[in-house]
Each structure stands twice: as structure tokens, then as C-alpha cells.
Amino acid sequence: SQPPEWVHSAPGSVVGCAMAPPSLLTRTTLTVLAAMPKTIHFLRHGQAVHNVRAEALRDRGCSGDEFIAQMKEDDALDADLTSLGREQALEAGERVAAHKLAADVELVVVSPLSRAIETAIICFGSPDQVAYPFVCLEPLREWNGYLQNGQRRPRDELERKFPGVDFSGIPAIDTSWTSELETAASVGERGLQCLRWLAQREERTIAVVGHGGIYQETFNHPAVAAGDSTLSKRFGNCELRSARFWWSASPESVTVDQTNYGAEGGAGSTRRDARPLGIELLFSFASLAPAPDQP
Numbered sequence: 586s587q588p589p590e591w592v593h594s595a596p597g598s599v600v601g602c603a604m605a606p607p608s609l610l611t612r613t614t615l616t617v618l619a620a621m622p623k624t625i626h627f628l629r630h631g632q633a634v635h636n637v638r639a640e641a642l643r644d645r646g647c648s649g650d651e652f653i654a655q656m657k658e659d660d661a662l663d664a665d666l667t668s669l670g671r672e673q674a675l676e677a678g679e680r681v682a683a684h685k686l687a688a689d690v691e692l693v694v695v696s697p698l699s700r701a702i703e704t705a706i707i708c709f710g711s712p713d714q715v716a717y718p719f720v721c722l723e724p725l726r727e728w729n730g731y732l733q734n735g736q737r738r739p740r741d742e743l744e745r746k747f748p749g750v751d752f753s754g755i756p757a758i759d760t761s762w763t764s765e766l767e768t769a770a771s772v773g774e775r776g777l778q779c780l781r782w783l784a785q786r787e788e789r790t791i792a793v794v795g796h797g798g799i800y801q802e803t804f805n806h807p808a809v810a811a812g813d814s815t816l817s818k819r820f821g822n823c824e825l826r827s828a829r830f831w832w833s834a835s836p837e838s839v840t841v842d843q844t845n846y847g848a849e850g851g852a853g854s855t856r857r858d859a860r861p862l863g864i865e866l867l868f869s870f871a872s873l874a875p876a877p878d879q880p
């Protein structure tokens with residue numbers, strides 16, 4: 586079968602998109618790019634209209650089925666941020682500025698879903714006011730299928746809604762959404778593809794704004810050795826976790842350098858290890874904007 590429209594593959598390469606297709610790069614170039622250390626700031630979007638009550642249920646220990654059922658009841662096509670979600674994104678932006686995390690950012694990568702794109706713009710600045718580009722990556726989207734909040738808008742509508750964001754690498758319409766909910770394994774594979782795409786980019790510091798579900802399945806993927814358990818836990822609304830990783834000469838392994846500063850920036854331990862697609866926490870903070878109690 587043919588790969589999705591957003592995938593451009595080359596012999597021995599990993600996954601890319603229209604922004605930097607591996608077909609235009611040599612295997613040697615890809616190996617050199619992937620071997621260079623990167624810092625990635627992973628940020629989850631703020632509260633959105635579909636998960637106000639569902640997140641409260643999750644916090645109280647509901648089952649996965651109950652969580653999905655509540656989101657289905659509150660579902661909305663490509664759900665937008667709530668007013669609290671925008672407040673959370675503003676607060677996250679203030680903390681990013683306070684810690685000077687954006688000073689070295691060379692690229693902001695966003696999911697094609699509106700709640701992630703708006704969070705990115707609020708937190709990291711409008712594309713027309715900052716030096717780094719905003720690029721949309723199709724496989725970064727949340728669990729796909731069944732729930733309309735995971736169905737994205739057509740590309741031309743997204744371009745009108747978020748001018749300045751590069752949507753050239755995504756299909757014109759969302760053909761991947763179906764009435765069936767995507768499997769956890771499929772979500773994890775998409776997350777792995779995103780990590781490989783990030784490793785191929787020439788930028789050394791990248792901000793990624795995505796979703797709790799895909800982050801959780803990515804950092805719990807069997808091929809990803811998350812050396813710090815914080816990375817594999819589900820992200821809260823507007824929670825940010827920064828990590829460093831790079832590929833070794835083998836395309837299936839990565840050398841890890843861990844310096845765990847923790848949420849308050851205190852010094853921690855440093856170690857190096859060789860693992861398949863290893864990734865380690867550098868820094869993290871959770872949103873300070875509390876969600877109101879839900880019935």
C-alpha cells in the first residue's frame with residue numbers, strides 16, 4: 586500500500602514531510618543531522634471545550650471507557666480552547682519567557698488541530714512577530730477517529746484561521762478520520778514517526794505543541810526508552826516537558842544525555858546510555874491555572 590500523503594520516504598531514511606523531504610537528502614546527511622544533540626520542548630494544549638468534564642473525571646480515577654464516553658457527550662469538531670485554556674496558555678507563555686526557553690527556539694511544530702495551534706501562538710508568539718517558523722505536522726494529531734474533536738479542518742480553513750503557520754505539508758482535506766477510534770498502537774507509531782522527523786531536522790532547539798494522548802503513547806512506546814518516568818506520564822493542560830536526545834550512527838538507536846533539573850530548576854544527575862530512541866527529561870513545569878471543580 587502507498588504511504589499517507591504527508592509521508593515522503595527514501596531508502597534508509599525515517600519519516601519526513603513536505604517541509605524537509607528525506608528524498609532530497611542523502612543518507613549521510615540524515616545520519617549527521619540525527620547524531621547532533623537536540624532540545625525539544627513538548628507542550629500540551631490548554632483546556633478545550635471537549636475535555637472540561639472528561640479531564641475532571643480522569644482526575645477522579647475514571648476508567649478509559651468512561652473518559653471516552655464523557656468526551657463523546659461533550660464532543661465538538663476540532664474543539665477550540667476554552668477561556669480557561671487560553672488563560673493556561675498565557676500563563677505557560679509567561680513561564681517560557683521567565684525561563685528564557687524560547688530564546689534558542691528555531692522552530693515551532695504544531696498538531697493540525699486548532700487547540701494545539703492556538704496554544705502555540707499564545708505561548709510562543711504570533712508567527713508574524715517571531716523569528717522562528719511555525720510548521721504543522723499531520724501525524725502529531727491526537728487519537729484519530731470516532732470523536733469529532735480529533736477531526737481537523739480542511740487545510741484552506743486552517744490557513745485562514747491561523748495565517749503565518751505553514752500548512753503546506755498536510756493534505757488538503759482530512760481523509761484519515763473515520764468513525765472507528767484509532768488503536769493505541771497506531772497512535773504510538775505516529776508519535777514515533779514524529780520523533781524520527783524531529784531528529785532529521787537541522788534545527789537544534791524545537792518547540793512541539795501537541796496532545797496528551799499522543800504524548801502518552803509516544804513516550805510509552807516499546808521503542809522509546811524514557812529514562813525519566815515523568816516523560817511517560819500523561820501531560821496536564823499546558824504542561825511543558827523539555828527533553829534532549831539524538832540518534833547514534835545506527836538509525837534504530839540513540840545516545841542519551843540526561844540532566845534532570847526538575848520543575849524548579851535544581852541540579853540533578855547526569856548519565857549517558859545507549860537505547861533505542863531514548864529520550865530524557867531536562868526541565869518541566871505544569872500549568873498554574875487551576876481548572877474549576879466540575880460536577
